[in-house]
Amino acid sequence: MELKINIIGLGIMGKSVGRALLRNPLVKITACADLKSENLEEAKSELKFARSYNDYEKMIDTEKPDAVYIATPDWAHYKPVMACLDAGIHTHVEKPLTTDESEAADIVRKVKDTGLKLQVSYNHRWLAPYNATYNMIRAGQIGDCLMGYARKNNPIQVPTKMIPWSKNSSPMWFLSGHDIDLMTWWFDDDPVEAKGYGVKRVLKEKYGWDTYDAMQGLVKFSKGGFATFESTWIYPEPHPAMPDSFMEVVGEHGHIHLDRKTEAIEMSTPEGFKWPRSLLNYKVFDRWVGAFPSCINSFIDDIVEDREPVVSAYDGWRSTAVLDAIHRSADTGETVRISEPPI
Ligand SMILES: NC(=O)c1ccc[n+]([C@@H]2O[C@H](COP(=O)([O-])OP(=O)(O)OC[C@H]3O[C@@H](n4cnc5c(N)ncnc54)[C@H](O)[C@@H]3O)[C@@H](O)[C@H]2O)c1
Numbered sequence: 001m002e003l004k005i006n007i008i009g010l011g012i013m014g015k016s017v018g019r020a021l022l023r024n025p026l027v028k029i030t031a032c033a034d035l036k037s038e039n040l041e042e043a044k045s046e047l048k049f050a051r052s053y054n055d056y057e058k059m060i061d062t063e064k065p066d067a068v069y070i071a072t073p074d075w076a077h078y079k080p081v082m083a084c085l086d087a088g089i090h091t092h093v094e095k096p097l098t099t100d101e102s103e104a105a106d107i108v109r110k111v112k113d114t115g116l117k118l119q120v121s122y123n124h125r126w127l128a129p130y131n132a133t134y135n136m137i138r139a140g141q142i143g144d145c146l147m148g149y150a151r152k153n154n155p156i157q158v159p160t161k162m163i164p165w166s167k168n169s170s171p172m173w174f175l176s177g178h179d180i181d182l183m184t185w186w187f188d189d190d191p192v193e194a195k196g197y198g199v200k201r202v203l204k205e206k207y208g209w210d211t212y213d214a215m216q217g218l219v220k221f222s223k224g225g226f227a228t229f230e231s232t233w234i235y236p237e238p239h240p241a242m243p244d245s246f247m248e249v250v251g252e253h254g255h256i257h258l259d260r261k262t263e264a265i266e267m268s269t270p271e272g273f274k275w276p277r278s279l280l281n282y283k284v285f286d287r288w289v290g291a292f293p294s295c296i297n298s299f300i301d302d303i304v305e306d307r308e309p310v311v312s313a314y315d316g317w318r319s320t321a322v323l324d325a326i327h328r329s330a331d332t333g334e335t336v337r338i339s340e341p342p343i
Pocket of ligand 1: 074096165
């Protein structure tokens, strides 16, 4: 069995995940769509797809793929996801599912009605330390989760040089979804209330952008536990972490700390001091390993073996609902009740 795959959005993620799909014997990338023809041209020979489109609706209508991987900017996921589900296509979408809770809720209902498979790319669940944390908590080793803390901070070149659309997103939409997904998975509990804070100063003064420099959210869970999430993307350029990532869970009789900022490598050269990245996506000999390939390849297995995806549409909705509530709270100064589950 060979699944026909299309990719929508051939930027950094579209190309990275495409490279992992290329080595999966169960799939063939038949076509890709991007608004920018140069992105399609650049990737065509490497990803070995036959046809290119600027209009993804035309692509899925013509190509009739079995599954689509969507890697458009944060706020541009809803329309292609709905177009794929309406066309009966299994869908793997980048995080966050959407940047609007009600759109995410629509997607959850659509997935339920169609019976199609949808996975959100919260790929950190496939990183061994985070996965081990889940197993240790479920085995009762620290008791019920009472308190959590998560930080994901990036240097300023990420919003100013790497992501062309950062002014329409925020450090939390871009960075904290992974932490919220992990924390709710570990807590095994529903978040119910959020208080958010944010500051817009550096990017506003330097670039005129109306986006937050730094944010913090305190989230309460239904059984009384709580967790703090924070992110900034204005560390000075020489900072060697991308991102500076730390997570903590305190349980009834134990704690777990996960410090990922150095990715286990420290290096210095005449050009500077570095913590080179290798955990999310790294080519070991001829194969890509890490969280990106594990997540997409798991989704392909879900389709072939007719299993529920690890990160469901509901899980994607939950992180979006928390992020949406933190942003509304930061914007208004009010404590915000997290929306009720859509199903
Ligand atoms: N899961 C992860 O670990 C992870 C890591 C980084 C980024 N992301 C997410 O992946 C998504 C993409 O990020 P990126 O860094 O690859 O961005 P990018 O800007 O490099 O790529 C986005 C691409 O989408 C294209 N595009 C935009 N609108 C389109 C449309 N309507 N039809 C077709 N193509 C369209 C753009 O031309 C661009 O090539 C974001 O949501 C981001 O948050 C996830």
